[in-house]
Amino acid sequence: MRIQALPGFRDFYPDTMAIRSHVFGAMRRVALRYGFEEYDGPPLEPLELYTQKSGDEIVAQLYHFRDKGDREVALRPEMTPTLARMVAPKATALKKPIRWFTIPQLFRYERQQRGRLREHFQLNCDLIGETGPLGDAEIVALAIDVMRELGLTAADVRVRMSDRRLLSGILAALGFDAALVPLAFQALDKVGRSEYAGRRQALIDRGVAAEPIARLEALGSIRSFEALELAFPGLALGGELRATFAAIEAMGLGEFLDLDLTIVRGLAYYTGTVFELFDAGRSLRAICGGGRYDHLLAALGGVDMPALGFGMGDVVLTELLKEKGLLPTGGTAADVFIAQVTADDRPFALGLAHQLRDLGFRVEYAIGDQALGKQFRLADARGARVVLVVGPDDRARGEVGVKDLARGIQGAVKLDAVAAELTALGCMRA
Amino acid sequence: MRIQALPGFRDFYPDTMAIRSHVFGAMRRVALRYGFEEYDGPPLEPLELYTQKSGDEIVAQLYHFRDKGDREVALRPEMTPTLARMVAPKATALKKPIRWFTIPQLFRYERQQRGRLREHFQLNCDLIGETGPLGDAEIVALAIDVMRELGLTAADVRVRMSDRRLLSGILAALGFDAALVPLAFQALDKVGRSEYAGRRQALIDRGVAAEPIARLEALGSIRSFEALELAFPGLALGGELRATFAAIEAMGLGEFLDLDLTIVRGLAYYTGTVFELFDAGRSLRAICGGGRYDHLLAALGGVDMPALGFGMGDVVLTELLKEKGLLPTGGTAADVFIAQVTADDRPFALGLAHQLRDLGFRVEYAIGDQALGKQFRLADARGARVVLVVGPDDRARGEVGVKDLARGIQGAVKLDAVAAELTALGCMRA
Numbered sequence: 001m002r003i004q005a006l007p008g009f010r011d012f013y014p015d016t017m018a019i020r021s022h023v024f025g026a027m028r029r030v031a032l033r034y035g036f037e038e039y040d041g042p043p044l045e046p047l048e049l050y051t052q053k054s055g056d057e058i059v060a061q062l063y064h065f066r067d068k069g070d071r072e073v074a075l076r077p078e079m080t081p082t083l084a085r086m087v088a089p090k091a092t093a094l095k096k097p098i099r100w101f102t103i104p105q106l107f108r109y110e111r112q113q114r115g116r117l118r119e120h121f122q123l124n125c126d127l128i129g130e131t132g133p134l135g136d137a138e139i140v141a142l143a144i145d146v147m148r149e150l151g152l153t154a155a156d157v158r159v160r161m162s163d164r165r166l167l168s169g170i171l172a173a174l175g176f177d178a179a180l181v182p183l184a185f186q187a188l189d190k191v192g193r194s195e196y197a198g199r200r201q202a203l204i205d206r207g208v209a210a211e212p213i214a215r216l217e218a219l220g221s222i223r224s225f226e227a228l229e230l231a232f233p234g235l236a237l238g239g240e241l242r243a244t245f246a247a248i249e250a251m252g253l254g255e256f257l258d259l260d261l262t263i264v265r266g267l268a269y270y271t272g273t274v275f276e277l278f279d280a281g282r283s284l285r286a287i288c289g290g291g292r293y294d295h296l297l298a299a300l301g302g303v304d305m306p307a308l309g310f311g312m313g314d315v316v317l318t319e320l321l322k323e324k325g326l327l328p329t330g331g332t333a334a335d336v337f338i339a340q341v342t343a344d345d346r347p348f349a350l351g352l353a354h355q356l357r358d359l360g361f362r363v364e365y366a367i368g369d370q371a372l373g374k375q376f377r378l379a380d381a382r383g384a385r386v387v388l389v390v391g392p393d394d395r396a397r398g399e400v401g402v403k404d405l406a407r408g409i410q411g412a413v414k415l416d417a418v419a420a421e422l423t424a425l426g427c428m429r430a
Numbered sequence: 431m432r433i434q435a436l437p438g439f440r441d442f443y444p445d446t447m448a449i450r451s452h453v454f455g456a457m458r459r460v461a462l463r464y465g466f467e468e469y470d471g472p473p474l475e476p477l478e479l480y481t482q483k484s485g486d487e488i489v490a491q492l493y494h495f496r497d498k499g500d501r502e503v504a505l506r507p508e509m510t511p512t513l514a515r516m517v518a519p520k521a522t523a524l525k526k527p528i529r530w531f532t533i534p535q536l537f538r539y540e541r542q543q544r545g546r547l548r549e550h551f552q553l554n555c556d557l558i559g560e561t562g563p564l565g566d567a568e569i570v571a572l573a574i575d576v577m578r579e580l581g582l583t584a585a586d587v588r589v590r591m592s593d594r595r596l597l598s599g600i601l602a603a604l605g606f607d608a609a610l611v612p613l614a615f616q617a618l619d620k621v622g623r624s625e626y627a628g629r630r631q632a633l634i635d636r637g638v639a640a641e642p643i644a645r646l647e648a649l650g651s652i653r654s655f656e657a658l659e660l661a662f663p664g665l666a667l668g669g670e671l672r673a674t675f676a677a678i679e680a681m682g683l684g685e686f687l688d689l690d691l692t693i694v695r696g697l698a699y700y701t702g703t704v705f706e707l708f709d710a711g712r713s714l715r716a717i718c719g720g721g722r723y724d725h726l727l728a729a730l731g732g733v734d735m736p737a738l739g740f741g742m743g744d745v746v747l748t749e750l751l752k753e754k755g756l757l758p759t760g761g762t763a764a765d766v767f768i769a770q771v772t773a774d775d776r777p778f779a780l781g782l783a784h785q786l787r788d789l790g791f792r793v794e795y796a797i798g799d800q801a802l803g804k805q806f807r808l809a810d811a812r813g814a815r816v817v818l819v820v821g822p823d824d825r826a827r828g829e830v831g832v833k834d835l836a837r838g839i840q841g842a843v844k845l846d847a848v849a850a851e852l853t854a855l856g857c858m859r860a
Contacts, residue, residue, distance in 0.1 A: 002731065003479050003515055006503060009472035011516050014530065017468045032860040033787040035764035035794035035812065038447045042439035042549065043473060043535065044493075044505070049433050063474075065495035068541050073436060075474070085433055086441050095811040097797060099763065100444065105473065111498050119472065127797075134797045137780075145787065250777035251784035301432065333529070334465035347680035350567075354681035357463040357575065364465035367527060367557075367564045381525040382465065430462040 008109075008118030014333075020121070022328050023314055023321070024103055026149040027123045031101040034142045036125060039100050041082035043107075047072035049081045053269075053300050063109040063118070075107035078311070079124045084300035087128060091303040096129030117315060125290075126309030128297065133240040136273040136292060137247035139308055143277055143288050144248075144256045146312065151326040154280075157287065160260035161245075161275040164291075166238040167261065170219065173232055174212040182268075184208075184216060189264040191220045219261040228259070244273060265289060269296045273308065279320050287320065288312035332383030334364035335427040339375040341391030349390045352400070352418075359419050360429025379405065386425050388418065438539075438548030444763075450551070452758050453744055453751070454533055456579040457553045461531040464572045466555055469530050471512035473537075477502035479511045483699075483730050493539040493548070505537035508741070509554045514730035517558060521733040526559030547745060555720075556739030558727070563670045566703040566722060567677035569738055573707055573718050574678075574686045576742065581756040584710075587717065590690035591675075591705040594721075596668040597691065600649065603662055604642040612698075614638075614646060619694040621650045649691040658689070674703060695719060699726045703738065709750050717750065718742035762813030764794035765857035769805040771821030779820045782830070782848075789849050790859025809835065816855050818848065 005011055012020055028038070047064050064074035076082060079102060087098065107119050125142055127135050140159060147157045167188070168181060176184050183206065187199035203213055215231075222228050225242055241259075248254055265274040272292030279287065290310025298304040321327050336356060340349045346369075353363045364382055366375045372389075379387045389401030399412045404425055413421045423429075435441055442450055458468070477494050494504035506512060509532060517528065537549050555572055557565050570589060577587045597618070598611060606614050613636060617629035633643055645661075652658050655672055671689075678684055695704040702722030709717065720740025728734040751757050766786060770779045776799075783793045794812055796805045802819075809817045819831030829842045834855055843851045853859075 002518060003476055003482070005472055005515070006474060006476060006497075006501065007499075009474065011472070012470040013516065013520070014467035014469050017470055020470075021468065029790070029860045030787075033790060033792050035792055037444035037763050038451065039444050040442040040447055040450075042435055042441070044436060044439065044537075044549075046433055046436060052433070063497070065497075067436075067493070067495075068539055069437075071436065085435070086443065088432060090443070095808070099794070107474075109498055119474075130797045132798045134776075134780075138797065141784070246777070247780055250780035252781060253784070333467050346564075347676075350564075350677055350680035351682060354571070354683070357460075360459070360463060362463050362465055364529070367560045367568065368562045378525070430459045 006118075008116060010117070010119070019318060019327055020314065023150065023318060024121070024123075027101075027103060027146050027312070030142060030145045030149050031123070031125060033145070034099065034125075034138065036099040036101040036142070039083075039086065039102050040104065041076070041079070041086060041102075043076055043105065044073050045076055045082060045085075047074045049085060050074055050077060053081060053296075061108050061110050063107045076104065077106055077108050079104050079106070079122070080126075080296065080309075081300050083124070083126060084297045084303070087297065087305075088301035088303045091305065096305075097135065098126070098128040100128070101125045121314040123312040124309060126307060128307040129305050130308075131294070131306045133243035133273075134247050136240070136244040136308060137251070139290065139310060140244070140257075140273075140275055141248055141251050141253055143275075143290070143310055143312060144253050147256075147277070147287075150317075150321060152320070152324065154255040156280055156320070156324055157256065157277055158258050158280050159256045159275055159277055160258045160263045161241065161273065162259070162261050162263040163238060163241040163273050164264075164270050165272050166241055167264070169235065169237045170232060170261070171216075173235055173237075174215050176208070176212060180206060180208065185264045187213075188216060188219060188262055189266065191217055191262045222261055223259055225259065228261075240272065265291055269293045269299070271295060275310070277312070279323075284316050284319055287316050332362075332385070334362045334382045335385050336361050336363045336422060337375070337379035337382060337384035337387045338363060338365040339372055339379065339387050339389045340365070340369075341372060341389065343369050344392065345390045345395065348395055352388070352390065352415075356419065356422070361419075361422055361427055362430055385427055386422060436548070438546060440547070440549070449748060449757055450744065453580065453748060454551070454553075457531075457533060457576050457742070460572060460575045460579050461553070461555060463575070464529065464555075464568065466529040466531040466572070469513075469516065469532050470534065471506070471509070471516060471532075473506055473535065474503050475506055475512060475515075477504045479515060480504055480507060483511060483726075491538050491540050493537045506534065507536055507538050509534050509536070509552070510556075510726065510739075511730050513554070513556060514727045514733070517727065517735075518731035518733045521735065526735075527565065528556070528558040530558070531555045551744040553742040553744075554739060556737060558737040559735050560738075561724070561736045563673035563703075564677050566670070566674040566738060567681070569720065569740060570674070570687075570703075570705055571678055571681050571683055573705075573720070573740055573742060574683050577686075577707070577717075580747075580751060582750070582754065584685040586710055586750070586754055587686065587707055588688050588710050589686045589705055589707055590688045590693045591671065591703065592689070592691050592693040593668060593671040593703050594694075594700050595702055596671055597694070599665065599667045600662060600691070601646075603665055603667075604645050606638070606642060610636060610638065615694045617643075618646060618649060618692055619696070621647055621692045652691055653689055655689065658691075671703065695721055699723045699729070701725060705740070707742070709753075714746050714749055717746050762792075762815070764792045764812045765815050766791050766793045766852060767805070767809035767812060767814035767817045768793060768795040769802055769809065769817050769819045770795070770799075771802060771819065773799050774822065775820045775825065778825055782818070782820065782845075786849065786852070791849075791852055791857055792860055815857055816852060 062074045067073050103123050105121050171184050190196040190199050270291040271294045274291035276286045277288040292308035294306040338349050338353050356363045387403040401412050403410045492504045497503050533553050535551050620626040620629050700721040701724045704721035706716045707718035722738035724736040768779050768783050786793045817833040831842050833840045
């Protein structure tokens with residue numbers, strides 16, 4: 001029996017790898033344009049790095065084991081603990097704000113979830129050492145620009161934003177006791193969904209009256225700062241979030257933004273702005289989620305610095321791109337194919353192939369001696385744009401034959417004009 | 431106590447990550463120019479994938495464990511078994527020759543080796559479905575061109591090549607029994623090194639006479655096909671290897687090649703050409719090793735196709751580049767820094783930053799409101815080439831101030847000329 005890949009792990013054949021490279025390339029370009037620097041850490045870390053923040057419950061979701069040195073280790077399920085570990089010893093030396101990004105492969109192993117992926121890749125961008133609302137704008141704008149770089153518009157993707165500080169102000173105004181805030185966040189997170197009934201009951205059981213619960217539910221319909229002001233007049237709530245919105249609008253990206261007070265984010269550590277990117281049709285899971293977590297690094301690594309960031313996985317994003325017809329179609333393995341008429345043309349063909357490769361062109365040729373027709377079939381199979389035909393007569397004239405496969409046009413060019421001709425025919429340089 | 435990375439695992443801070451990206455970028459560009467397509471597989475595979483080829487001895491070197499589904503799994507120590515697993519089900523559908531490359535992270539865990547890396551990255555290039563000697567030339571030339579792309583010359587790096595078929599012919603001519611060939615290969619591999627004495631004794635113990643042993647030793651001094659012909663006249667040995675040399679010479683890369691009959695390669699599965707890349711000074715371990723393994727895929731995955739390839743690790747190569755002063759020095763986080771004179775300039779500065787990012791420039795600015803001097807210090811720390819100064823007066827004139835930090839030149843440009851000015855000042859587009 002043939003050995004298979006482990007369940008939940010993907011093989012990236014060249015066609016799917018080309019899609020992955022396309023998506024990662026867009027992520028990387030946009031992060032670099034925002035002045036972010038790439039970093040990476042080990043895919044395997046001490047188990048303790050994850051349990052110290054999340055407690056032992058997280059272990060149930062981890063790929064973890066005991067290594068030969070008797071260490072408890074885990075395949076990384078997320079990048080933030082590694083980030084905190086790496087920043088901690090260099091915190092004073094690094095110029096703030098720290099702008100770092102990475103695209104790690106992450107791993108989860110929940111025993112019961114058959115058929116689900118156990119690994120995925122995730123763009124992580126973090127901005128560390130900055131408290132102001134323009135830092136939040138920078139992070140959200142970066143996420144939006146990855147969408148734009150991939151061809152998605154505000155009609156395809158929406159950024160739903162809220163702010164934990166704003167929500168805390170609202171809950172205080174509604175008379176929620178501080179001890180009930182986590183429970184209220186949990187309810188808010190589920191407004192409009194089937195799980196909401198249970199969360200609502202939990203609030204009632206804790207003695208919350210009907211009116212504050214009704215007003216909590218109504219937060220879901222507040223879609224503008226004007227509506228917020230009308231609902232809570234004179235409280236001047238959400239100053240930081242307004243400043244963040246204004247900055248994103250000044251960048252020309254305002255059309256992507258939705259104020260959505262039901263965005264809470266499940267993780268306990270967010271302290272300010274929280275946001276999620278969704279497809280506009282809401283048929284898929286979240287594309288990206290993030291926010292401000294000013295106390296998390298201290299909790300993880302002992303360095304107390306404000307920070308915010310996001311994680312953007314490859315799976316949902318790629319699904320959306322596929323849906324919208326924005327994935328690259330059948331790439332070419334080589335742009336240029338060199339065919340030889342006789343076996344004597346071989347050394348010349350090899351020299352030409354190497355010169356063109358040195359110039360950056362993607363060049364292939366038949367390795368064994370083959371009939372010209374067979375060589376052309378291989379050129380076709382590779383998706384070549386151009387076949388250069390090397391034969392004794394052309395060589396004697398210092399020329400090569402050129403066939404444009406797409407247009408079926410044939411001709412001959414002087415050797416010193418080959419590179420320019422290839423560029424004119426649309427061949428790219430790697 | 432702070433949690434550390436696991437022993438043998440590297441943290442890639444932005445400065446080392448920039449080096450890794452530089453090396454991977456060169457590998458990727460050159461592979462693409464040779465018409466190779468990138469693939470990837472899971473970093474975790476069934477343990478059996480490795481034991482079926484190498485037997486249970488390999489387990490001592492693996493990072494392996496039993497997962498929650500009671501599967502024996504291992505972090506991949508090499509890529510070829512994954513390649514064989516992936517090619518097998520598609521073998522008939524894929525157009526031959528298959529030209530695939532990948533740059534996986536690989537893992538080994540030998541308990542006794544303290545202080546050694548337990549992970550590294552390795553460029554793997556494989557050419558599958560081709561028996562001719564020009565396939566071997568293609569693979570060796572690709573390895574050489576990665577060196578050249580990184581700035582290394584034939585004075586820095588040597589390709590030492592041999593051929594198992596040629597060596598078998600020589601051993602037969604010397605009267606070695608077929609059963610003794612593996613032992614003779616082991617001795618040849620150690621000629622000129624301290625371990626040779628033991629290998630020599632093993633041959634003597636098996637009854638090999640002094641003369642064939644002396645002639646085996648003398649193979650190390652054969653450095654040309656002419657010398658080979660003199661030593662073994664009339665045998666016409668090494669036809670395939672000569673054709674491979676000739677093809678690499680036709681590509682213009684002959685100066686990198688050394689015929690070296692002591693190159694055997696430790697792994698049992700090579701069947702033809704074998705080669706290693708070394709620094710010319712021989713002060714480092716091998717940079718790259720590979721060869722032809724025509725029966726390996728059948729042994730691994732049930733598909734019988736000729737194949738050859740190489741693995742090129744990142745560690746030794748990076749050491750050599752460092753030694754030769756060929757590593758990129760302190761990259762810049764952002765080329766362009768936008769400074770604002772007053773808080774009122776903020777929306778304009780944000781809009782400008784975003785426009786320039788959209789054009790591909792790497793742009794940063796101070797997130798909080800800061801004095802101009804402090805903004806310039808941040809620009810310096812980021813390695814910016816240019817500071818664009820946005821102030822009320824310039825804005826009124828439809829201009830921005832431009833300061834070239836390297837040359838200390840200051841001026842002003844019209845808004846529609848900013849992008850051209852940045853390009854003229856050497857700012858690149860991501």
